[in-house]
Amino acid sequence: MFGQQLLEGLGAGAGYAALALALVLTYRFTGIVNFAQGELAMLATYVAWQLVVSGMPYWVALPVTVALAFAAGVLTERLVIRRLESGAGEVTLVVTTIGLYVLVNALATLVWTAALRAFPSPFPDSPPGLAALAAAGVAGAVLGALALVVRRTGLGLVMRAVAADARSARLSGVRVGRVLALGWGAAAAVGALSGVLLAPTLFLEPSMMTGVLVYAFAAATLGGFDSALGAVAGGLAVGVTETLAGTYLGFVGADLKIAVPLVIVVAVLLLRPQGLFGSAPVERA
Protein backbone atom coordinates (compact mmCIF):
# COMPACT_ATOMS: atom_id res chain seq x y z
CA MET A 1 0.00 0.00 0.00
CA PHE A 2 2.63 2.52 1.09
CA GLY A 3 5.03 1.45 -1.64
CA GLN A 4 2.25 1.75 -4.20
CA GLN A 5 1.47 5.28 -2.99
CA LEU A 6 5.15 6.18 -3.13
CA LEU A 7 5.40 4.99 -6.74
CA GLU A 8 2.28 6.87 -7.73
CA GLY A 9 3.66 9.99 -6.08
CA LEU A 10 6.90 9.60 -8.03
CA GLY A 11 4.96 9.19 -11.27
CA ALA A 12 2.93 12.37 -10.67
CA GLY A 13 6.08 14.07 -9.42
CA ALA A 14 7.86 13.30 -12.70
CA GLY A 15 5.19 15.31 -14.53
CA TYR A 16 5.43 18.19 -12.05
CA ALA A 17 9.20 18.06 -12.28
CA ALA A 18 9.12 18.39 -16.06
CA LEU A 19 6.84 21.45 -15.94
CA ALA A 20 8.91 22.95 -13.10
CA LEU A 21 12.01 22.40 -15.22
CA ALA A 22 10.31 24.25 -18.07
CA LEU A 23 9.47 27.17 -15.75
CA VAL A 24 13.02 27.28 -14.44
CA LEU A 25 14.50 27.21 -17.97
CA THR A 26 12.39 30.18 -19.03
CA TYR A 27 13.17 31.98 -15.81
CA ARG A 28 16.91 31.40 -16.05
CA PHE A 29 17.14 32.70 -19.61
CA THR A 30 14.65 35.53 -19.71
CA GLY A 31 13.83 36.32 -16.09
CA ILE A 32 10.16 35.71 -16.82
CA VAL A 33 7.82 33.46 -14.90
CA ASN A 34 5.82 32.06 -17.77
CA PHE A 35 2.25 31.58 -16.59
CA ALA A 36 1.37 30.21 -20.02
CA GLN A 37 3.86 27.34 -19.69
CA GLY A 38 1.20 24.91 -18.51
CA GLU A 39 -1.20 25.91 -21.26
CA LEU A 40 1.45 25.49 -23.95
CA ALA A 41 2.03 21.99 -22.53
CA MET A 42 -1.71 21.32 -22.64
CA LEU A 43 -1.83 22.40 -26.29
CA ALA A 44 1.06 20.07 -27.08
CA THR A 45 -0.71 17.22 -25.32
CA TYR A 46 -3.78 17.81 -27.51
CA VAL A 47 -1.56 17.67 -30.57
CA ALA A 48 -0.09 14.37 -29.36
CA TRP A 49 -3.58 13.01 -28.75
CA GLN A 50 -4.69 14.11 -32.21
CA LEU A 51 -1.69 12.37 -33.77
CA VAL A 52 -2.26 9.13 -31.86
CA VAL A 53 -5.97 9.13 -32.60
CA SER A 54 -5.32 9.65 -36.30
CA GLY A 55 -3.23 6.46 -36.32
CA MET A 56 0.34 7.42 -35.57
CA PRO A 57 2.12 5.01 -33.19
CA TYR A 58 2.69 6.44 -29.70
CA TRP A 59 6.47 6.36 -29.84
CA VAL A 60 6.47 8.27 -33.15
CA ALA A 61 3.89 10.80 -32.02
CA LEU A 62 5.87 11.67 -28.90
CA PRO A 63 9.04 13.01 -30.59
CA VAL A 64 6.94 14.72 -33.28
CA THR A 65 4.96 16.50 -30.55
CA VAL A 66 8.07 17.51 -28.64
CA ALA A 67 9.58 18.91 -31.84
CA LEU A 68 6.40 20.86 -32.62
CA ALA A 69 6.34 22.20 -29.04
CA PHE A 70 9.96 23.30 -29.44
CA ALA A 71 9.03 25.20 -32.59
CA ALA A 72 6.02 26.75 -30.86
CA GLY A 73 8.22 27.90 -27.96
CA VAL A 74 10.72 29.50 -30.34
CA LEU A 75 7.90 31.21 -32.23
CA THR A 76 6.35 32.53 -29.01
CA GLU A 77 9.64 34.06 -27.99
CA ARG A 78 10.22 35.56 -31.44
CA LEU A 79 6.72 36.87 -32.10
CA VAL A 80 5.42 37.84 -28.68
CA ILE A 81 8.06 38.18 -25.98
CA ARG A 82 10.92 39.72 -27.91
CA ARG A 83 8.79 42.59 -29.13
CA LEU A 84 8.16 43.56 -25.53
CA GLU A 85 11.62 43.06 -24.15
CA SER A 86 12.99 46.55 -24.73
CA GLY A 87 11.94 48.64 -21.78
CA ALA A 88 9.01 46.51 -20.68
CA GLY A 89 8.69 46.04 -16.95
CA GLU A 90 8.17 42.83 -15.09
CA VAL A 91 4.45 43.57 -14.78
CA THR A 92 4.02 43.92 -18.54
CA LEU A 93 5.81 40.66 -19.27
CA VAL A 94 3.88 38.64 -16.70
CA VAL A 95 0.60 40.16 -17.84
CA THR A 96 1.49 39.16 -21.40
CA THR A 97 2.05 35.55 -20.37
CA ILE A 98 -1.30 35.63 -18.59
CA GLY A 99 -2.87 36.96 -21.78
CA LEU A 100 -1.28 34.01 -23.60
CA TYR A 101 -2.61 31.66 -20.91
CA VAL A 102 -6.18 32.84 -21.48
CA LEU A 103 -5.74 32.87 -25.26
CA VAL A 104 -4.30 29.34 -25.53
CA ASN A 105 -6.88 27.96 -23.13
CA ALA A 106 -9.73 29.47 -25.14
CA LEU A 107 -8.18 28.29 -28.39
CA ALA A 108 -8.02 24.69 -27.15
CA THR A 109 -11.63 24.89 -25.97
CA LEU A 110 -12.65 26.24 -29.35
CA VAL A 111 -10.89 23.49 -31.31
CA TRP A 112 -11.30 20.44 -29.07
CA THR A 113 -14.24 21.51 -26.79
CA ALA A 114 -14.08 21.20 -23.01
CA ALA A 115 -14.96 17.48 -22.99
CA LEU A 116 -12.78 15.06 -20.98
CA ARG A 117 -10.78 12.72 -23.19
CA ALA A 118 -8.86 9.56 -22.30
CA PHE A 119 -5.20 9.77 -23.23
CA PRO A 120 -3.34 6.56 -24.14
CA SER A 121 -0.74 5.35 -21.66
CA PRO A 122 2.69 4.49 -23.08
CA PHE A 123 2.65 1.20 -21.14
CA PRO A 124 -0.95 0.00 -21.38
CA ASP A 125 -0.28 -3.52 -20.08
CA SER A 126 2.01 -2.80 -17.15
CA PRO A 127 0.75 -2.25 -13.57
CA PRO A 128 0.30 1.45 -12.62
CA GLY A 129 3.28 1.46 -10.28
CA LEU A 130 5.65 0.42 -13.03
CA ALA A 131 4.24 3.02 -15.41
CA ALA A 132 4.85 5.67 -12.75
CA LEU A 133 8.42 4.50 -12.33
CA ALA A 134 8.92 4.63 -16.10
CA ALA A 135 7.56 8.19 -16.13
CA ALA A 136 10.05 9.16 -13.43
CA GLY A 137 12.75 7.47 -15.52
CA VAL A 138 11.78 9.54 -18.58
CA ALA A 139 11.97 12.76 -16.54
CA GLY A 140 15.36 11.73 -15.20
CA ALA A 141 16.65 10.89 -18.68
CA VAL A 142 15.53 14.28 -20.01
CA LEU A 143 17.26 16.07 -17.16
CA GLY A 144 20.39 14.04 -17.78
CA ALA A 145 20.40 14.84 -21.48
CA LEU A 146 19.80 18.53 -20.76
CA ALA A 147 22.58 18.56 -18.17
CA LEU A 148 24.96 16.92 -20.68
CA VAL A 149 24.16 19.53 -23.32
CA VAL A 150 24.51 22.42 -20.89
CA ARG A 151 27.72 21.22 -19.22
CA ARG A 152 29.63 19.53 -22.02
CA THR A 153 28.91 21.26 -25.34
CA GLY A 154 29.81 24.57 -26.87
CA LEU A 155 26.14 25.39 -27.17
CA GLY A 156 25.77 24.76 -23.44
CA LEU A 157 28.63 27.14 -22.70
CA VAL A 158 26.93 29.85 -24.74
CA MET A 159 23.63 29.19 -22.97
CA ARG A 160 25.26 29.44 -19.56
CA ALA A 161 26.96 32.67 -20.59
CA VAL A 162 23.63 34.22 -21.62
CA ALA A 163 21.92 33.06 -18.45
CA ALA A 164 24.71 34.48 -16.31
CA ASP A 165 24.94 37.88 -17.98
CA ALA A 166 23.21 38.57 -21.27
CA ARG A 167 24.96 41.89 -21.88
CA SER A 168 28.46 40.54 -21.41
CA ALA A 169 27.58 37.58 -23.61
CA ARG A 170 26.40 39.93 -26.34
CA LEU A 171 29.61 41.93 -26.09
CA SER A 172 31.62 38.74 -26.56
CA GLY A 173 29.81 38.05 -29.80
CA VAL A 174 27.09 35.62 -28.68
CA ARG A 175 23.83 35.89 -30.63
CA VAL A 176 21.78 36.39 -27.47
CA GLY A 177 18.45 36.53 -29.28
CA ARG A 178 18.94 33.07 -30.74
CA VAL A 179 19.90 31.61 -27.39
CA LEU A 180 16.82 33.11 -25.73
CA ALA A 181 14.59 31.64 -28.43
CA LEU A 182 16.36 28.34 -27.93
CA GLY A 183 15.70 28.56 -24.18
CA TRP A 184 11.97 29.13 -24.78
CA GLY A 185 11.91 26.27 -27.25
CA ALA A 186 13.61 23.90 -24.82
CA ALA A 187 11.21 24.96 -22.08
CA ALA A 188 8.18 24.33 -24.30
CA ALA A 189 9.56 20.91 -25.30
CA VAL A 190 10.12 19.85 -21.69
CA GLY A 191 6.68 21.22 -20.80
CA ALA A 192 5.11 19.15 -23.59
CA LEU A 193 6.71 16.08 -22.06
CA SER A 194 5.10 16.98 -18.74
CA GLY A 195 1.68 17.19 -20.35
CA VAL A 196 2.09 13.83 -22.11
CA LEU A 197 3.36 12.15 -18.93
CA LEU A 198 0.44 13.39 -16.84
CA ALA A 199 -2.40 13.12 -19.37
CA PRO A 200 -3.12 9.36 -18.85
CA THR A 201 -3.94 9.94 -15.16
CA LEU A 202 -5.42 13.45 -15.38
CA PHE A 203 -7.45 12.98 -18.57
CA LEU A 204 -7.18 15.48 -21.35
CA GLU A 205 -9.15 18.73 -21.04
CA PRO A 206 -8.34 22.41 -21.58
CA SER A 207 -7.80 23.20 -17.89
CA MET A 208 -5.86 20.05 -17.04
CA MET A 209 -2.59 21.91 -16.51
CA THR A 210 -3.89 24.65 -14.19
CA GLY A 211 -3.50 22.48 -11.08
CA VAL A 212 -0.24 21.07 -12.41
CA LEU A 213 1.10 24.61 -12.75
CA VAL A 214 0.45 25.13 -9.04
CA TYR A 215 2.41 21.96 -8.24
CA ALA A 216 5.18 23.03 -10.61
CA PHE A 217 5.42 26.45 -8.93
CA ALA A 218 5.74 24.68 -5.58
CA ALA A 219 8.39 22.38 -7.03
CA ALA A 220 10.38 25.26 -8.50
CA THR A 221 10.12 27.26 -5.28
CA LEU A 222 11.16 24.25 -3.19
CA GLY A 223 14.11 23.46 -5.42
CA GLY A 224 15.09 27.08 -5.94
CA PHE A 225 13.80 29.04 -8.93
CA ASP A 226 17.20 29.21 -10.57
CA SER A 227 18.20 25.55 -10.23
CA ALA A 228 17.31 22.90 -12.82
CA LEU A 229 18.33 20.06 -10.53
CA GLY A 230 16.26 21.66 -7.79
CA ALA A 231 13.21 21.78 -10.05
CA VAL A 232 13.37 18.03 -10.68
CA ALA A 233 14.09 17.13 -7.06
CA GLY A 234 11.36 19.55 -5.94
CA GLY A 235 8.90 18.07 -8.43
CA LEU A 236 9.42 14.53 -7.18
CA ALA A 237 9.24 15.70 -3.54
CA VAL A 238 6.03 17.63 -4.19
CA GLY A 239 4.48 14.66 -6.02
CA VAL A 240 5.24 12.23 -3.21
CA THR A 241 4.16 14.66 -0.46
CA GLU A 242 0.93 15.43 -2.22
CA THR A 243 0.04 11.76 -2.81
CA LEU A 244 0.89 10.71 0.74
CA ALA A 245 -0.96 13.68 2.28
CA GLY A 246 -4.01 12.85 0.16
CA THR A 247 -3.98 9.25 1.36
CA TYR A 248 -2.98 9.44 5.01
CA LEU A 249 -4.23 12.83 6.19
CA GLY A 250 -7.99 12.44 6.52
CA PHE A 251 -8.54 16.17 6.56
CA VAL A 252 -6.78 16.67 3.23
CA GLY A 253 -8.33 13.82 1.25
CA ALA A 254 -8.53 13.86 -2.52
CA ASP A 255 -10.28 17.25 -2.67
CA LEU A 256 -7.76 19.35 -0.79
CA LYS A 257 -4.57 17.87 -2.26
CA ILE A 258 -4.29 21.05 -4.27
CA ALA A 259 -3.71 22.98 -1.00
CA VAL A 260 -0.50 21.02 -0.32
CA PRO A 261 1.64 22.97 -2.84
CA LEU A 262 0.38 26.28 -1.42
CA VAL A 263 1.48 25.20 2.06
CA ILE A 264 4.85 24.11 0.66
CA VAL A 265 5.39 27.44 -1.13
CA VAL A 266 4.55 29.49 1.95
CA ALA A 267 6.70 27.31 4.21
CA VAL A 268 9.70 27.52 1.84
CA LEU A 269 9.34 31.30 1.49
CA LEU A 270 9.30 31.69 5.26
CA LEU A 271 12.05 29.22 6.13
CA ARG A 272 14.45 29.09 3.20
CA PRO A 273 13.41 31.61 0.55
CA GLN A 274 16.12 30.64 -1.95
CA GLY A 275 14.91 27.03 -2.00
CA LEU A 276 16.90 23.87 -1.39
CA PHE A 277 19.27 24.09 -4.36
CA GLY A 278 18.89 27.73 -5.34
CA SER A 279 21.42 30.47 -4.78
CA ALA A 280 20.50 33.35 -2.48
CA PRO A 281 20.28 36.51 -4.57
CA VAL A 282 22.99 39.06 -4.04
CA GLU A 283 21.42 42.44 -4.70
CA ARG A 284 23.46 45.22 -6.12
CA ALA A 285 21.95 48.49 -7.16
Add this chain to the structure above:
Amino acid sequence: MTGVRGAALTGHRRPAVGLAAGDRRRTWPWRRAALAMTVVAAAGLPFVLPPYRLFQVTLVLVYAVALLGLDLVVGHSGQISLGHGAFFGVGAYVAAVMIGRLGLPYPVTLPAAALVTYGLGWAAGLPALRLRGLYLAVVTFSVAVVLPPLLKRFPEVTGGAMGMPVATPRGAGLDDDQWIYFLVLATAAVAVAGIRNLTRSRGGRALTAIRQHPAAAEVLGMQAASHLTRAFAWSAMYAGVAGALHTWTTGFVAPDTFTLSLSITLLAGAVIGGLATPAGPLLGALVVTAVPAAARELNPAAPGLVSGLLIVAVVYAAPTGLAGLLRRAAAAVAARLPAGRRA
Protein backbone atom coordinates in the same frame (compact mmCIF):
# COMPACT_ATOMS: atom_id res chain seq x y z
CA MET B 1 -1.23 85.02 4.60
CA THR B 2 1.72 84.23 2.39
CA GLY B 3 3.74 81.44 0.95
CA VAL B 4 2.66 77.89 0.42
CA ARG B 5 -0.05 77.95 3.09
CA GLY B 6 -1.74 80.92 1.52
CA ALA B 7 -1.51 79.38 -1.90
CA ALA B 8 -3.13 76.20 -0.65
CA LEU B 9 -6.00 78.11 0.94
CA THR B 10 -6.68 80.27 -2.08
CA GLY B 11 -7.15 77.20 -4.20
CA HIS B 12 -3.92 76.96 -6.14
CA ARG B 13 -2.78 73.52 -7.10
CA ARG B 14 -0.60 71.80 -4.58
CA PRO B 15 3.00 71.20 -5.64
CA ALA B 16 3.17 68.08 -7.76
CA VAL B 17 4.17 65.02 -5.77
CA GLY B 18 4.71 61.36 -6.55
CA LEU B 19 2.85 60.13 -9.61
CA ALA B 20 1.85 63.68 -10.56
CA ALA B 21 5.40 64.99 -10.43
CA GLY B 22 6.63 65.95 -13.85
CA ASP B 23 3.18 65.42 -15.27
CA ARG B 24 2.58 68.28 -17.66
CA ARG B 25 -0.47 66.92 -19.43
CA ARG B 26 -3.45 69.22 -19.67
CA THR B 27 -6.02 68.39 -17.07
CA TRP B 28 -9.72 68.44 -17.67
CA PRO B 29 -10.74 72.11 -17.43
CA TRP B 30 -14.15 71.86 -15.79
CA ARG B 31 -13.37 69.58 -12.89
CA ARG B 32 -16.12 70.65 -10.51
CA ALA B 33 -18.82 70.88 -13.14
CA ALA B 34 -17.95 67.38 -14.32
CA LEU B 35 -18.01 66.08 -10.74
CA ALA B 36 -21.42 67.67 -10.09
CA MET B 37 -22.80 66.24 -13.33
CA THR B 38 -21.50 62.78 -12.42
CA VAL B 39 -23.14 62.96 -8.98
CA VAL B 40 -26.49 64.03 -10.46
CA ALA B 41 -26.34 61.33 -13.12
CA ALA B 42 -25.40 58.64 -10.60
CA ALA B 43 -28.22 59.65 -8.26
CA GLY B 44 -30.79 59.80 -11.06
CA LEU B 45 -29.80 56.56 -12.77
CA PRO B 46 -31.90 54.11 -10.67
CA PHE B 47 -35.07 56.05 -11.45
CA VAL B 48 -34.55 55.92 -15.21
CA LEU B 49 -33.09 52.47 -15.86
CA PRO B 50 -35.12 49.26 -15.93
CA PRO B 51 -34.27 46.87 -13.05
CA TYR B 52 -32.04 44.50 -15.04
CA ARG B 53 -29.93 47.31 -16.46
CA LEU B 54 -29.65 48.80 -12.99
CA PHE B 55 -28.46 45.41 -11.70
CA GLN B 56 -25.75 45.42 -14.36
CA VAL B 57 -24.68 48.94 -13.47
CA THR B 58 -24.50 47.91 -9.81
CA LEU B 59 -22.26 44.97 -10.74
CA VAL B 60 -19.98 47.31 -12.69
CA LEU B 61 -19.61 49.43 -9.55
CA VAL B 62 -18.87 46.29 -7.48
CA TYR B 63 -16.09 45.26 -9.86
CA ALA B 64 -14.81 48.84 -9.92
CA VAL B 65 -14.28 48.67 -6.14
CA ALA B 66 -12.29 45.44 -6.53
CA LEU B 67 -10.25 46.95 -9.38
CA LEU B 68 -9.49 50.06 -7.31
CA GLY B 69 -7.85 47.73 -4.82
CA LEU B 70 -6.07 45.66 -7.45
CA ASP B 71 -4.71 48.83 -9.00
CA LEU B 72 -2.97 49.57 -5.70
CA VAL B 73 -0.96 46.37 -6.19
CA VAL B 74 -0.45 46.29 -9.94
CA GLY B 75 -0.50 49.98 -10.82
CA HIS B 76 1.01 51.62 -7.76
CA SER B 77 3.24 48.90 -6.33
CA GLY B 78 4.25 47.24 -9.61
CA GLN B 79 3.45 43.74 -8.33
CA ILE B 80 1.18 41.10 -9.80
CA SER B 81 -1.74 39.58 -7.93
CA LEU B 82 -3.62 36.64 -9.39
CA GLY B 83 -5.51 36.11 -6.16
CA HIS B 84 -7.95 38.98 -6.06
CA GLY B 85 -10.75 36.75 -7.26
CA ALA B 86 -10.09 34.63 -4.16
CA PHE B 87 -10.18 37.61 -1.80
CA PHE B 88 -13.35 38.74 -3.57
CA GLY B 89 -14.76 35.26 -2.95
CA VAL B 90 -13.76 35.24 0.72
CA GLY B 91 -15.47 38.60 1.22
CA ALA B 92 -18.57 37.29 -0.55
CA TYR B 93 -18.66 34.16 1.61
CA VAL B 94 -18.06 36.07 4.86
CA ALA B 95 -21.08 38.22 4.05
CA ALA B 96 -23.16 35.22 2.94
CA VAL B 97 -22.38 33.11 6.02
CA MET B 98 -23.03 36.02 8.39
CA ILE B 99 -26.38 36.83 6.82
CA GLY B 100 -27.50 33.33 5.87
CA ARG B 101 -26.17 31.15 8.72
CA LEU B 102 -25.77 33.52 11.65
CA GLY B 103 -28.74 35.76 10.88
CA LEU B 104 -26.77 38.96 11.40
CA PRO B 105 -27.98 42.24 9.88
CA TYR B 106 -26.30 43.01 6.57
CA PRO B 107 -24.50 46.28 7.49
CA VAL B 108 -22.21 44.34 9.88
CA THR B 109 -21.00 42.11 7.09
CA LEU B 110 -19.10 44.83 5.24
CA PRO B 111 -16.59 45.66 8.00
CA ALA B 112 -16.31 41.96 8.85
CA ALA B 113 -15.47 41.04 5.26
CA ALA B 114 -13.00 43.94 5.16
CA LEU B 115 -11.27 42.78 8.34
CA VAL B 116 -11.01 39.14 7.30
CA THR B 117 -9.63 39.89 3.84
CA TYR B 118 -7.20 42.48 5.24
CA GLY B 119 -5.79 39.76 7.48
CA LEU B 120 -5.64 37.24 4.65
CA GLY B 121 -3.94 39.75 2.37
CA TRP B 122 -1.39 40.35 5.07
CA ALA B 123 -0.83 36.62 5.52
CA ALA B 124 -0.37 36.04 1.78
CA GLY B 125 1.75 39.13 1.26
CA LEU B 126 4.10 38.62 4.18
CA PRO B 127 5.96 35.54 2.89
CA ALA B 128 5.72 36.57 -0.76
CA LEU B 129 6.85 40.17 -0.52
CA ARG B 130 9.97 39.58 1.56
CA LEU B 131 11.64 38.81 -1.75
CA ARG B 132 11.64 40.97 -4.85
CA GLY B 133 10.02 39.78 -7.99
CA LEU B 134 7.77 36.96 -8.84
CA TYR B 135 6.70 35.30 -5.62
CA LEU B 136 3.55 37.34 -5.00
CA ALA B 137 2.19 36.24 -8.39
CA VAL B 138 3.07 32.61 -7.62
CA VAL B 139 1.51 32.59 -4.13
CA THR B 140 -1.65 34.42 -5.18
CA PHE B 141 -2.05 32.14 -8.21
CA SER B 142 -2.02 29.14 -5.86
CA VAL B 143 -4.48 30.85 -3.49
CA ALA B 144 -6.88 31.43 -6.38
CA VAL B 145 -6.72 27.77 -7.43
CA VAL B 146 -7.13 26.46 -3.87
CA LEU B 147 -10.14 28.53 -2.81
CA PRO B 148 -12.99 26.76 -4.70
CA PRO B 149 -12.11 23.21 -3.45
CA LEU B 150 -11.66 24.63 0.05
CA LEU B 151 -15.14 26.15 -0.07
CA LYS B 152 -16.60 22.87 -1.29
CA ARG B 153 -14.88 20.99 1.55
CA PHE B 154 -17.13 22.54 4.25
CA PRO B 155 -20.65 22.19 2.88
CA GLU B 156 -22.32 22.63 6.28
CA VAL B 157 -20.96 26.21 6.42
CA THR B 158 -20.67 27.24 2.80
CA GLY B 159 -23.45 25.26 1.16
CA GLY B 160 -20.94 23.14 -0.79
CA ALA B 161 -20.70 23.02 -4.55
CA MET B 162 -24.31 24.12 -5.01
CA GLY B 163 -23.69 27.39 -3.18
CA MET B 164 -26.35 29.09 -1.11
CA PRO B 165 -28.93 31.82 -1.53
CA VAL B 166 -28.77 34.85 0.76
CA ALA B 167 -31.41 37.46 1.62
CA THR B 168 -30.57 40.75 -0.09
CA PRO B 169 -30.73 44.08 1.78
CA ARG B 170 -34.07 45.89 1.85
CA GLY B 171 -34.50 49.64 2.25
CA ALA B 172 -37.56 51.65 3.19
CA GLY B 173 -39.24 53.65 0.45
CA LEU B 174 -37.16 52.31 -2.45
CA ASP B 175 -37.25 49.19 -4.55
CA ASP B 176 -34.71 46.58 -3.47
CA ASP B 177 -32.52 47.01 -6.51
CA GLN B 178 -32.53 50.80 -6.14
CA TRP B 179 -31.59 50.54 -2.47
CA ILE B 180 -28.75 48.13 -3.23
CA TYR B 181 -27.54 50.41 -6.01
CA PHE B 182 -27.29 53.32 -3.57
CA LEU B 183 -25.52 51.17 -0.99
CA VAL B 184 -22.97 50.06 -3.57
CA LEU B 185 -22.62 53.59 -4.96
CA ALA B 186 -21.95 55.00 -1.48
CA THR B 187 -19.38 52.30 -0.74
CA ALA B 188 -17.71 52.89 -4.11
CA ALA B 189 -17.53 56.64 -3.41
CA VAL B 190 -15.90 55.98 -0.03
CA ALA B 191 -13.55 53.51 -1.73
CA VAL B 192 -12.46 56.10 -4.31
CA ALA B 193 -11.84 58.67 -1.58
CA GLY B 194 -9.90 56.07 0.40
CA ILE B 195 -7.63 55.22 -2.51
CA ARG B 196 -7.00 58.90 -3.22
CA ASN B 197 -5.93 59.39 0.38
CA LEU B 198 -3.88 56.20 0.44
CA THR B 199 -1.94 56.98 -2.72
CA ARG B 200 -1.22 60.53 -1.56
CA SER B 201 -0.18 59.48 1.92
CA ARG B 202 3.38 58.81 3.04
CA GLY B 203 2.90 55.12 2.31
CA GLY B 204 1.47 55.80 -1.14
CA ARG B 205 4.39 58.01 -2.13
CA ALA B 206 6.72 55.36 -0.76
CA LEU B 207 5.08 52.82 -3.11
CA THR B 208 5.76 55.06 -6.11
CA ALA B 209 9.37 55.47 -5.03
CA ILE B 210 9.82 51.72 -4.47
CA ARG B 211 8.32 50.93 -7.87
CA GLN B 212 10.34 53.52 -9.77
CA HIS B 213 13.70 53.09 -8.09
CA PRO B 214 13.98 50.38 -5.46
CA ALA B 215 17.57 51.10 -4.57
CA ALA B 216 17.01 54.85 -4.11
CA ALA B 217 13.93 54.16 -2.00
CA GLU B 218 15.90 51.85 0.22
CA VAL B 219 18.68 54.38 0.65
CA LEU B 220 16.06 56.90 1.76
CA GLY B 221 15.01 54.51 4.50
CA MET B 222 11.87 52.96 3.01
CA GLN B 223 11.41 49.30 3.83
CA ALA B 224 10.06 47.90 0.59
CA ALA B 225 8.70 44.69 2.12
CA SER B 226 6.62 46.35 4.81
CA HIS B 227 5.21 49.04 2.52
CA LEU B 228 4.33 46.49 -0.17
CA THR B 229 2.78 44.08 2.32
CA ARG B 230 0.60 46.82 3.80
CA ALA B 231 -0.47 47.96 0.33
CA PHE B 232 -1.31 44.38 -0.59
CA ALA B 233 -3.38 43.91 2.57
CA TRP B 234 -5.35 47.11 1.79
CA SER B 235 -5.81 45.92 -1.74
CA ALA B 236 -7.09 42.51 -0.61
CA MET B 237 -9.47 44.34 1.71
CA TYR B 238 -10.91 46.27 -1.24
CA ALA B 239 -11.49 43.00 -3.05
CA GLY B 240 -13.16 41.56 0.05
CA VAL B 241 -15.45 44.56 0.38
CA ALA B 242 -16.36 44.20 -3.27
CA GLY B 243 -17.12 40.54 -2.62
CA ALA B 244 -19.50 41.41 0.22
CA LEU B 245 -21.21 43.93 -2.07
CA HIS B 246 -21.45 41.21 -4.71
CA THR B 247 -23.32 39.00 -2.24
CA TRP B 248 -25.69 41.87 -1.41
CA THR B 249 -26.28 42.50 -5.10
CA THR B 250 -26.77 38.96 -6.39
CA GLY B 251 -28.14 37.32 -3.23
CA PHE B 252 -26.27 34.11 -4.06
CA VAL B 253 -22.81 32.62 -3.58
CA ALA B 254 -21.28 29.52 -5.20
CA PRO B 255 -17.65 28.31 -5.22
CA ASP B 256 -17.42 28.29 -9.00
CA THR B 257 -18.03 32.03 -9.19
CA PHE B 258 -14.70 32.69 -7.49
CA THR B 259 -12.28 30.63 -9.55
CA LEU B 260 -8.93 31.50 -11.06
CA SER B 261 -10.71 32.94 -14.07
CA LEU B 262 -12.31 35.64 -11.87
CA SER B 263 -8.81 36.59 -10.70
CA ILE B 264 -7.59 36.68 -14.28
CA THR B 265 -10.63 38.70 -15.32
CA LEU B 266 -9.91 41.25 -12.60
CA LEU B 267 -6.26 41.53 -13.63
CA ALA B 268 -7.36 41.94 -17.24
CA GLY B 269 -9.78 44.67 -16.15
CA ALA B 270 -7.06 46.54 -14.29
CA VAL B 271 -4.69 46.38 -17.26
CA ILE B 272 -7.30 47.16 -19.91
CA GLY B 273 -8.79 50.04 -17.90
CA GLY B 274 -5.38 51.58 -17.37
CA LEU B 275 -2.95 51.12 -14.47
CA ALA B 276 -2.53 53.87 -11.88
CA THR B 277 -5.13 56.12 -13.50
CA PRO B 278 -8.20 57.49 -11.71
CA ALA B 279 -10.64 56.37 -14.40
CA GLY B 280 -8.98 53.01 -15.05
CA PRO B 281 -10.88 50.87 -12.52
CA LEU B 282 -14.30 52.08 -13.70
CA LEU B 283 -13.45 51.63 -17.39
CA GLY B 284 -11.92 48.24 -16.67
CA ALA B 285 -15.01 47.16 -14.74
CA LEU B 286 -17.20 48.23 -17.67
CA VAL B 287 -15.12 46.19 -20.11
CA VAL B 288 -14.98 43.01 -18.01
CA THR B 289 -18.72 43.11 -17.36
CA ALA B 290 -19.82 43.93 -20.87
CA VAL B 291 -17.36 42.27 -23.24
CA PRO B 292 -17.39 38.64 -22.02
CA ALA B 293 -21.18 38.68 -21.75
CA ALA B 294 -21.47 39.91 -25.32
CA ALA B 295 -18.91 37.38 -26.56
CA ARG B 296 -20.57 34.45 -24.79
CA GLU B 297 -23.54 34.78 -27.10
CA LEU B 298 -21.31 33.90 -30.04
CA ASN B 299 -19.49 30.89 -28.61
CA PRO B 300 -18.74 29.49 -25.13
CA ALA B 301 -15.02 29.75 -25.83
CA ALA B 302 -15.27 33.30 -27.18
CA PRO B 303 -15.02 35.24 -23.86
CA GLY B 304 -11.60 33.77 -23.14
CA LEU B 305 -10.46 34.39 -26.69
CA VAL B 306 -11.62 38.01 -26.59
CA SER B 307 -10.16 38.68 -23.12
CA GLY B 308 -6.83 37.13 -24.07
CA LEU B 309 -6.63 39.13 -27.29
CA LEU B 310 -7.65 42.31 -25.44
CA ILE B 311 -4.91 41.84 -22.82
CA VAL B 312 -2.21 41.25 -25.42
CA ALA B 313 -3.49 44.09 -27.63
CA VAL B 314 -3.52 46.55 -24.74
CA VAL B 315 -0.01 45.54 -23.67
CA TYR B 316 1.28 46.17 -27.20
CA ALA B 317 -0.78 49.05 -28.47
CA ALA B 318 -1.96 51.02 -25.45
CA PRO B 319 0.19 50.39 -22.36
CA THR B 320 -1.75 53.08 -20.48
CA GLY B 321 -5.02 51.27 -21.12
CA LEU B 322 -8.37 52.75 -22.05
CA ALA B 323 -7.96 55.59 -19.55
CA GLY B 324 -4.76 56.62 -21.31
CA LEU B 325 -6.45 56.45 -24.73
CA LEU B 326 -9.38 58.57 -23.53
CA ARG B 327 -7.06 61.09 -21.92
CA ARG B 328 -5.14 61.43 -25.15
CA ALA B 329 -8.37 61.84 -27.12
CA ALA B 330 -9.66 64.45 -24.66
CA ALA B 331 -6.36 66.33 -24.80
CA ALA B 332 -6.51 66.32 -28.60
CA VAL B 333 -10.05 67.72 -28.53
CA ALA B 334 -9.20 70.31 -25.87
CA ALA B 335 -6.20 71.46 -27.90
CA ARG B 336 -8.41 72.13 -30.89
CA LEU B 337 -11.26 73.91 -29.10
CA PRO B 338 -9.67 77.37 -28.59
CA ALA B 339 -8.37 77.32 -32.13
CA GLY B 340 -11.89 76.67 -33.37
CA ARG B 341 -13.29 79.58 -31.39
CA ARG B 342 -10.73 81.99 -32.72
CA ALA B 343 -11.51 81.15 -36.30
